[in-house]
Amino acid sequence: AAFLAGLPKAPNSYHPKRNPRAAVGRRNYVLRRMLEDGYIDSEQLWAASGKSIELRGRKPGEVINAPFFAEEVRREIIDRYGEDALYRGGLSVRTTLDPRLQTIGSQALRDGLISYDRRHGWRGPIARINAEKSWIDQLNLVPIPAGMNEWVLAVVLEMTNETAFIGLSDRSRGSIPLAELTWARACWENQKLGPEILQVPEVLARGDVIAVESLISQGKEDEQPTKTYALRQIPDVEGGFVALDPHTGRILAMVGGWSFQESQFNRVTQAMRQPGSAFKPFVYLAAIEEGYTPASVILDAPFVIDQGPNLGLWKPENYGREFGGPATLRFGIEKSRNLMTVRLANSIGIGKVLEAARRFGIGVFQPHLSIALGSGETTLLKLTAAYAMLVNGGKQISPSLIERIQNRHGLTIARRDKRPCAECQGVLGLNPNVPRLMDYRKRVTDPATAFQVTWMLKGVVDRGTGRRIRELGRPLAGKTGTTNKSFDTWFIGFSPDLVAGVYVGFDKPRTLGYKQTGSNVAAPIFKNFMELAMADQPPVPFRIPRGIRMVRIDAKTGRLPEPSTERMILEAFKPGTEPTSKTMMNPDSVGSPAVARDGSSTFDSGLY
Known part of the structure; x- marks a missing residue:
């Protein structure tokens, strides 16, 4: 204590490692002054003066390099309490950061940016x-x-x-x-x-x-x-990474770019970018809410809209400029088919899609059909939080950096979890009852719909554009995103208890190059993160909520299997929507769920 009391005058001059003699001398000066002022006696002075200054280093986990995260916390405290409280208020701030995941995420993003940069020359x-x-x-x-x-x-x-x-x-x-x-x-x-x-x-x-x-x-x-x-070579491409607890919204890791020293601009919270195909799950969610199922059939074929006088025709295309005719919703999202997605949004009405985007906190957009392909700008944090609401069963969360704030007297003045808990009060350990906390989270969609979209996104990893992640051998789901001319690439993915988002692009938008997509630029970063983040955890399957029936169907047609079926998959249905007939579904010209010609059953199919 005496050494610490004398240190502020010249911390560098009295450094106990670099200047041990000066440090001991300064400490002993303070001890003598304490004797003069009557705080200690001569015996205590003698005993303390003869001791060396012992240093105890911090454990590796006590200090973590997370400058983008720390800056976001600083801004939030200033917004709440002002600069004076931040720097002079004696606040104790406990954050949501997980040091281990922060280290893994930072290295994964760094390696991913280097890998992209090396592929594109010197x-x-x-x-x-x-x-x-x-x-x-x-x-x-x-x-x-x-x-x-x-x-x-x-x-x-x-x-x-x-x-x-x-x-x-x-x-x-x-x-x-x-x-x-x-x-x-x-x-x-x-x-x-x-x-x-x-x-x-x-x-x-x-x-x-x-x-x-x-x-x-x-x-x-x-x-x-x-x-x-x-x-x-220092990459000129930039990117962002964020990891969340999908059940609480706690931000566990955040990396806003290559180097905070180089640029304090946070690509997780500040960069407004088009998400491209990473937005598509919310088009399919809106369709399922309107009565469609993952096995409903829509047409993968050219789509043209007259935009009005002197505006020309809008003709979206699939990546690779190919199309394959009637296919299931699941196929459309697994293979990221633009034409199927636009036709689906046009059928249910773009207003339904915009409402889903608003509910999930992605943003408020103008009613243009191109929004279905991710033309509306949002941030990586907002989109990652939206995916978290899918895997948590449709419960609303608010991404949080701060767990609790205490004032200089130890009184908690703010906390993330605002639920009342009478059993949590008092002396720790005296109450034998386990606290029972209510779940006050607002519902943004029903659990069955959320699971159906989650199950479809698992197919993206198993068979679709994110299949390189399947090598991890764990239950994972997610979606790639690539904008026009490969200006921005995304991958948002999750396990049942961890969601992570990756964005890669240039600060001054320009192409990332030919065939540079979310699957080969952003997805490897997610994969590297998840591989290490979950290395010591047993695989956990996605939790199936009540109101879901798992039915084996023909992967190609969406109908019940027949002797000629080449591949079957296990699909998620709400009761009453599962296929009950092997009869071929016929397309309805306006795109609503069609009826089998033999009249045997009615179920979602045939969006054209």
């Missing part, structure tokens, strides 16, 4: 200096770019066709083999690549200042000689 050195003389002094004058992290600056001194020899700011030297340069093809317009790299001089030149990473830090020391490095 943009050149950070700077160029004269490598003939005084290269160390010149190198140390080059500003270190933000976001380097564990990478270091180096200058190319010499090279052969097979190896580049580099110098580092600590005067050490190393080399970069050709194998670590083959990714660095020239970056051309629209993210196109130049020719393959066959020699080192095709990438580097003497005097180039570059970012490098030791291969030993990557665990490759057995494969390469010591002081061997790999060429690195």
Whole structure:
């Protein structure tokens, strides 16, 4: 206590590790003053003065690097109580952050952005200096770019066709083999690549200042000689990542971009972007609420709308510009068919879709049919929270950063969970009764509808555009999203108890490149996160609510299986909507649920 009391005058000068003598002297000065003022006696002074200053380091989990999350908390406290309360009010703030998931999410996003950037070529050195003389002094004058992290600056001194020899700011030297340069093809317009790299001089030149990473830090020391490095490049693409508890809305991890030092703009909460196909589940949810089922059949065929005088025709297309005729709703969402989705929205009315988007907190949009394809802008946090409401059974949640705030006297002045709990009061452990808390969450859709959409999204992972995630061998669901010309890519996915969202795109919108989609840009980030986040947890199946019947059907037709059925799936139906006949359903010209010609049954089918 005496040491801490004397520390504020000059914390750096009295640092107990760097200046132990000064630190002990300062502490003893405080002890002598305490003796003079009558707070301690001579015996206590003698005993305390003879002790060394013992330091106890923090545990690794006590400090976590989450600058985007911390900044959001700072803004929220200022909005609630003002700057004076934040910096001088003595507030104790307990957040919802999970340090382990934050670390995993940050690394997954970082690796994903690097992977994309490497696939799209080398943009050149950070700077160029004269490598003939005084290269160390010149190198140390080059500003270190933000976001380097564990990478270091180096200058190319010499090279052969097979190896580049580099110098580092600590005067050490190393080399970069050709194998670590083959990714660095020239970056051309629209993210196109130049020719393959066959020699080192095709990438580097003497005097180039570059970012490098030791291969030993990557665990490759057995494969390469010591002081061997790999060429690195700070991505110019950006992205965001967020993970939520779907039952409470607690934000467990948030990464708003490559580097907070480089840009404080948070792509999770501040970037308004078109979600593309990641919005489609809410079109299908609106349709199910109107009486359709996952086995209802709609037409995958050209769709044209006259937009009015001088506005021309609107002709949406599927990715790949192909179409396949009648298919089930499940097929439409698993394969992300634009034409089926637009035709479905047009049939039920775009107003129903907009109402679903409003209820789930995605946004309030103008009544344009293109909204069904995700043209309305929203944030990653809003869309991820909307998916959380699907997996939690249709209960409304509000994403939360702060669990509880206490004032300087220890009094709780704000808390996330506002439910009353009489059994929670008093001394801990004296009340033997388990607290019974009421669920006051507002319902945004019924549990059966929420599960049907969740079950369809599980099919996206099992058979559709997110099938690379199936390799994890866990019950997971989600949806990819890609906007026009691949400007933005998304993947929002979940397990029964964890939902995570990924966005990747440029801050100044431009194409990510040919065939760059949510499935190969954003989905791998989600996969890498979930693989580590759930590594120590047993697989948990999606919870089937009351009012759902699981029926085996023909995956292609949506009808009951026949001897000729090639593949069956287990589909979720509400009672009374499951197929009861093997008879072929005939399309209704206006797109409402059609009736079998033999009159044997009526069920949802035939949207055209």
